[in-house]
Amino acid sequence: MPVLMEGTALTKRYRSGQAALEVLQGVELAISSGEVVAVTGPSGAGKSTLLHLLGGIDRPSAGQVLYRHKDLYRLSEGERAWIRNRAFGFVFQFYHLVPELTALENVMLPARLPRRKGWGRRFGLSDVSDPAPIRQRAADLLGQVGLPSRLNHLPAELSGGEQQRVAVARALMNKPELIFCDEPTGNLDSRTGAQILELMQEVNRKQGTAFMIVTHEEAVSRIANRTISLKDGRLWD
Ligand SMILES: Nc1ncnc2c1ncn2[C@@H]1O[C@H](COP(=O)(O)OP(=O)(O)O)[C@@H](O)[C@H]1O
Ligand SMILES: [Mg+2]
Known part of the structure; x- marks a missing residue:
């Protein structure tokens, strides 16, 4: 499979x-299309x-992050934001849903950000332009993650596991190539956490979406193609 994402000589101070604290000291990491990579390591690593x-959220002190061979941090802020929105999905430990919006509205959100005509081709992605099916797609995604009867619930009316399912559906909204997950099961009991990991595995199998999953959960190694650990500023296989 072709390399999707590549971090080279990544340093962060x-x-x-x-x-000065040097958290990353020359990290090398490549993620291929459709691959599930788990990253483990002690707290603070x-x-x-x-x-x-890698997600285009924070600039390295040195080194490069290449997405489809384009250096993310040499693009403009607008281009980087576009790639984050269009090519990546994000799932965080505390769900990060918008509390005032229903589950359905939360899932629709990524599709609501302004789209720029012609930018897709520049990054080898198709342009998505038709807004009409957005609501339908969001509803379908909530069905797919097992919440067909929770469309109009607010986050506060959902359990932690349900909120994380909404977050997974939201991450899928723009058909990303790669979903970044930061401790996605860290706030859930182990059974619910295992179900979330199974859901990710299903997404990976059916849609070929790549995942980078940061986690303490042992169970992640069951769904990952590769587990690497981060320690003393470096990655270890
Ligand atoms: N914005 C920041 N400013 C200063 N230090 C930070 C900042 N963000 C993280 N750190 C420090 O960098 C180290 C790594 O943090 P983090 O990446 O959050 O670790 P992990 O996710 O593995 O627990 C920690 O020691 C943390 O205190
Ligand atoms: Mg962390």
């Missing part, structure tokens, strides 16, 4: 007062930091 660099 944080400065607090006089002290820099897992979230790495996910933010």
